[in-house]
Amino acid sequence: MLDERKKKVLQAIVEEYVNTAEPVSSNALTSNHGLDCSSATIRNEMADLEKAGYLDKTHTSSGRIPSEKGYRYYVDELLKDDDISLEEIKYISSKLETKVNEIEDLTKIAANTISEVTHYTTVSIGPKTTSQLIQEIKFVLLGSRMMLAVILTDTGLVKETIIKFDEDVTEKQIETMNYMFNNKLKGQPIETIDRPLEEYLYDEMTYSVNVIKPVIEQIKKVLQEDEKIYLEGANKAFDLPEFNSLEVAKNFINILDTKEVMADMLNSGFAEDINVYIGDENEKEELKDFSVVTFKHKVNGKDLGTIGIIGPKRMDYSKVISVMKYINKKLNEIEKG
Amino acid sequence: MLDERKKKVLQAIVEEYVNTAEPVSSNALTSNHGLDCSSATIRNEMADLEKAGYLDKTHTSSGRIPSEKGYRYYVDELLKDDDISLEEIKYISSKLETKVNEIEDLTKIAANTISEVTHYTTVSIGPKTTSQLIQEIKFVLLGSRMMLAVILTDTGLVKETIIKFDEDVTEKQIETMNYMFNNKLKGQPIETIDRPLEEYLYDEMTYSVNVIKPVIEQIKKVLQEDEKIYLEGANKAFDLPEFNSLEVAKNFINILDTKEVMADMLNSGFAEDINVYIGDENEKEELKDFSVVTFKHKVNGKDLGTIGIIGPKRMDYSKVISVMKYINKKLNEIEKG
DNA sequence: TTTAGCACTCTCTTTATTAGATTGCTAACT
DNA sequence: AGTTAGCAATCTAATAAAGAGAGTGCTAAA
Numbered sequence: 076m077l078d079e080r081k082k083k084v085l086q087a088i089v090e091e092y093v094n095t096a097e098p099v100s101s102n103a104l105t106s107n108h109g110l111d112c113s114s115a116t117i118r119n120e121m122a123d124l125e126k127a128g129y130l131d132k133t134h135t136s137s138g139r140i141p142s143e144k145g146y147r148y149y150v151d152e153l154l155k156d157d158d159i160s161l162e163e164i165k166y167i168s169s170k171l172e173t174k175v176n177e178i179e180d181l182t183k184i185a186a187n188t189i190s191e192v193t194h195y196t197t198v199s200i201g202p203k204t205t206s207q208l209i210q211e212i213k214f215v216l217l218g219s220r221m222m223l224a225v226i227l228t229d230t231g232l233v234k235e236t237i238i239k240f241d242e243d244v245t246e247k248q249i250e251t252m253n254y255m256f257n258n259k260l261k262g263q264p265i266e267t268i269d270r271p272l273e274e275y276l277y278d279e280m281t282y283s284v285n286v287i288k289p290v291i292e293q294i295k296k297v298l299q300e301d302e303k304i305y306l307e308g309a310n311k312a313f314d315l316p317e318f319n320s321l322e323v324a325k326n327f328i329n330i331l332d333t334k335e336v337m338a339d340m341l342n343s344g345f346a347e348d349i350n351v352y353i354g355d356e357n358e359k360e361e362l363k364d365f366s367v368v369t370f371k372h373k374v375n376g377k378d379l380g381t382i383g384i385i386g387p388k389r390m391d392y393s394k395v396i397s398v399m400k401y402i403n404k405k406l407n408e409i410e411k412g
Numbered sequence: 413m414l415d416e417r418k419k420k421v422l423q424a425i426v427e428e429y430v431n432t433a434e435p436v437s438s439n440a441l442t443s444n445h446g447l448d449c450s451s452a453t454i455r456n457e458m459a460d461l462e463k464a465g466y467l468d469k470t471h472t473s474s475g476r477i478p479s480e481k482g483y484r485y486y487v488d489e490l491l492k493d494d495d496i497s498l499e500e501i502k503y504i505s506s507k508l509e510t511k512v513n514e515i516e517d518l519t520k521i522a523a524n525t526i527s528e529v530t531h532y533t534t535v536s537i538g539p540k541t542t543s544q545l546i547q548e549i550k551f552v553l554l555g556s557r558m559m560l561a562v563i564l565t566d567t568g569l570v571k572e573t574i575i576k577f578d579e580d581v582t583e584k585q586i587e588t589m590n591y592m593f594n595n596k597l598k599g600q601p602i603e604t605i606d607r608p609l610e611e612y613l614y615d616e617m618t619y620s621v622n623v624i625k626p627v628i629e630q631i632k633k634v635l636q637e638d639e640k641i642y643l644e645g646a647n648k649a650f651d652l653p654e655f656n657s658l659e660v661a662k663n664f665i666n667i668l669d670t671k672e673v674m675a676d677m678l679n680s681g682f683a684e685d686i687n688v689y690i691g692d693e694n695e696k697e698e699l700k701d702f703s704v705v706t707f708k709h710k711v712n713g714k715d716l717g718t719i720g721i722i723g724p725k726r727m728d729y730s731k732v733i734s735v736m737k738y739i740n741k742k743l744n745e746i747e748k749g
Numbered sequence: 750t751t752t753a754g755c756a757c758t759c760t761c762t763t764t765a766t767t768a769g770a771t772t773g774c775t776a777a778c779t
Numbered sequence: 780a781g782t783t784a785g786c787a788a789t790c791t792a793a794t795a796a797a798g799a800g801a802g803t804g805c806t807a808a809a
Contacts, residue, residue, distance in 0.1 A: 100771060115783050118772065136771050136789045176574040176630065213552050217564055223572070225552060225560055233554065235572050237513040293513065310669040313662040324661055325650040332647040437802055452752050455803065473758045473803050 077127075077148075083110055084120045085129055086153045089141045093391050096316045098138030143354045143388065146366070150351050150392050158393040159401055163192050167398070171405050178202065178232060182372055182380030183305050185402055189370075190308035192398050195386040196331070200341045201302045202232055202378045209260045209267075212294075214253040219243045224294055228265070230377045236297040241285050248286065256290075265298050304337050317387040323364070330361050330385070341381040345371050349399055354388045366390045370399045374410040414464075414485075420447055421457045422466055423490045426478045430728050433653045435475030480691045480725065483703070487688050487729050495730040496738055500529050504735070508742050515539065515569055519709055519717030520642050522739055526707075527645035529735050532723040533668070537678045538639045539569055539715045546597045546604070549631075551590040556580045561631055565602070567714045573634040578622050585623060593627075602635050641674050654724040660701070667698050667722070678718040682708050686736055691725045703727045707736045711747040 077085065087108040091099045101114040101121060110117065121139050124130045129145035132138075141149065170188045175181050179201040186199035207228040215223040220243060226234045255276065260267060273291055277284070309331055318324045330336055336359050343358060352367045368390070369383045384395055414422065424445040428436045438451040438458060447454065458476050461467045466482035469475075478486065507525045512518050516538040523536035544565040552560045557580060563571045592613065597604060610628055614621070646668055655661045667673055673696050680695060689695075689704045705727070706720045721732055 098771090102771080113783050114771095115785095116781085119782085122773080132772090134790055136773090137791080138771065176576050211554070213554070213560075215550050215552055215562060217548070217550070217562065217570065223550075223562055223570065225554065227554055233560070233574055235560070237570055239513050308669070310662070310665045313658075313665055319658060321650075321656060321658060321661070324658065325647070328647045328650055328665070332645070435802090439802080450752050451802095452754095452804095453750085456751085459804080469803090471759055473801075474760080475802065 077124075077129075080110070080112075081120055081124060082153060083108070084117060085124060085141070085145060085148060088121075088130065088139055089145065089149045089153070092140050093389055096389060098133055098140050100138040103138070140389075143356070146353045146388060146392070147356075150353070150396075154396060155393045156397050156400055158391075158397040163398070164401065167192060167402060168405060171402065171409060178230075178379050179303075181406070182382065183307075185372060185406065186305060186382045187307045189382060189384065189395075189398055189402065190311065193384065193391065193395050194308070194311050194314070195384045195390065195395065196309050196312050197307045197382055197384050198331070198337050198341065199305045199307070199380060199382045200338065201380045202230060203302070203342070204228070204232070204234070204265050204298050206378070207232060207265055209263050209265060212253065212256045212260060214249045214256075214290075216244070216246055216249050222249060222290070224290065224297075226294065226298065230379075234297055236293050238289050238293045240289060244286055252287070252290065256294075268295050268298065301334070301338060304334050304341070306331060312386070315387055317389065326361070326364070327385075330365075333361070336361055337383070340367060341369060341383050343369075345369070348373065348403070349396060351392065351396075364388070366392075368392070368395050368399070370403070372403065372406065374407055414461075414466075417447070417449075418457055418461060419490060420445070421454060422461055422478070422482060422485060425458075425461075425467065425476055426482065426486045426490070429477050430726055433726060435470055435477050437475035440475070477726075480693070483690045483725060483729070484693075487690070491733060492730045493734050493737055495728075495734040500735070501738065504529060504739060505742060508739065508746060515567075515716050516640075518743070519719065520644075522709060522743065523642060523719045524644045525739065526719060526721065526732075526735055527648065530721065530728065530732050531645070531648050531651070532721045532727065532732065533646050533649050534644045534719055534721050535668070535674050535678065536642045536644070536717060536719045537675065538717045539567060540639070540679070541565070541569070541571070541602050541635050543715070544569060544602055546600050546602060549590065549593045549597060551586045551593075551627075553581065553583055553586050559586060559627075561627065561634075563631065563635065567716075571634055573630050575626050575630045577626060581623055589624070589627065593631075605632050605635065638671070638675060641671050641678075643668060649723070652724055654726065663698070663701070664722075667702075670698070673698055674720070677704060678706060678720050680706075682706070685710065685740070686733060688729065688733075701725070703729075705729070705732050705736070707740070709740065709743065711744055 084104065087104050087110065088099045091103060101117040104110055104117050105112075105114050121130060124145075125132065125139065129142055129148060130139040131142045133140065167188055170184060173184060175184065182199050182201060186197040190197040207230055210227040210229050212227075213225040215225070217223055220240045222238045222240070222244070224236050224238055228234075259272060259275065268291070276291060277287060309328070312318050312327055313324065318327065340359060340362065348371045350369045352362070354366060355363050357363055357365070357367055362385075365385055366388045367383055367385050369381055371381050372379045421441065424441050424447065425436045428440060438454040441447055441454050442449070442451050458467060461482070462469065462476065466479055466485060467476040468479045470477065504525055507521060510521060512521065519536050519538060523534040527534040544567055547564040547566050550562040552562070554560055557577045559575045559577070559581070561573050561575055565571075596609060596612065605628070613628060614624060646665070649655050649664055650661065655664065677696060677699065685708045687706045689699070691703060692700050694700055694702070694704055699722070702722055703725045704720055704722050706718055708718050709716045
């Protein structure tokens, strides 16, 4: 357990380092941090904190930087979650009040807003289709060989897909098919579309496989396909000094380009709605030099998508978490009001 | 007019520089380029080419690099447009034969293929909605306060949008509205949805403005909204030596992040189907240090989207153009066959 | 017209030097 | 026992100097 002064010193070092990106010297802490003692005393405290693993040095005679353990302690114990200005509140409110018709757009707007306010790169993904129930399926004939299938889920998600046929189909065929599909799938989880069901549909349908097959395949495809990942503010990272190394910059761009890493990151286990992964805490090898904060965006318990911030370990955790909490609150207000 | 040997020297320098990214010395050209003369002779030719503006030096005693004029001459006169290997042909063919139901997907696949084969970053955009005719509009009621509008254009593009109402609407209302909209808009260019038309619709419709207004607004919005821009292989640029400068790298990421620059680039005037813009030839200030090759992808004269390659001025124009031409040929074959 | 030869120029790399920042430790102070 | 001043030791980062290497331009000969 850290005593009060050690906590203060650790907090001051994290905040100072987050601001300046330079190792923090004992001298720098004597003023403006409410630590009423000399630099020598702070040096002693720093040495203790380093021994305990909360601080690191870049070289023997450098100032200190927080270690991952230090950041973790800061996030768990010292963080301010109301680090948000009036201007920021205004900006966020105005952005979120934009009317949108599709859930994914709302998540995108939230991700964009977070990126704008925090100056970090964000990635976002829509709600997971698996785990949702099919509420209704509608077929709309477009021309004689093309159809649109619309699938509604219980959480209000709408999925559309175009289906093309190799032969002409009639309104009547479409209607029958639509009835069959709804009959069988309504209220079912999306994973339901499995082999037995497919066989049932093939059996029941009296007409050509040329018609029924593309429908099943395309619906399966659109329901199973990975959600699109949206990126915001990729360029913002390049304003940070840690990205002045080409290797880091290249690495970062590579990560953002690898959709699987991003998707796994956003979909990984959520004990809390807001999760912080610092450096090595990230499961993915590629992310071990970065910090990630994910934010599962829910309204009334319904999953509406996930937003992730990727930045340096020297991230302004207070700002990021304050903004996320405020956005969460605001979104729930809007949805209910 | 350049004599045969000067052409050969210029061509050799462009190709050598494209390969190595190093200024080309007179010595490097004496072997392997079909130039049967000494380095001193080549030095004389190089001096002439430099005076004429086709070559540049990085410093007084360095080898030569092509100037923008040099690249332009190469592209116009010396380019090979069959610089494509059997493996590449096979790879491209297999990628393009993937069945797709939506036009935009085809353009995306083509852009992805180009990026994979050339190792440059590509951006792509779907067909322009303006300049297309509305073929049909379908309304589908989803629940009691939500509707899906599907708009078909003459080129086979399908646009969908969800519309939400503040009051309950009936199937019958939707049907009437659908009839009115089709009656008025079928066969019309998309720009048709203007003030007078809106007024006509408001007048004709007997029911609540709460119903008709969101429909018109949302349809207008979806038809006018900017096409999405898809990016492929942003990380590939970082393997090129010209991106070893942080400034250039940052610049590049900034450009890719600025959707307007990309959209303007892809939508700018097309005398030809394939257009090459070298450095300063780019209209956009941001692109003046890069080269861009755009490729308007058409089948049977129908616009299906545009793909652009962004890379260094030291781009492998022969490879890029060969690949584009082959893809163009292949896409037309597939569409017709 | 082509080529060999060579001085000249410029970059890039390596090494050395120096100034500056910060720590850790010791000893004195409260 | 905790705090502080003082100072040697350590390391970085910036600057300067020196030398190797690559390539050109020019002159004069083939």
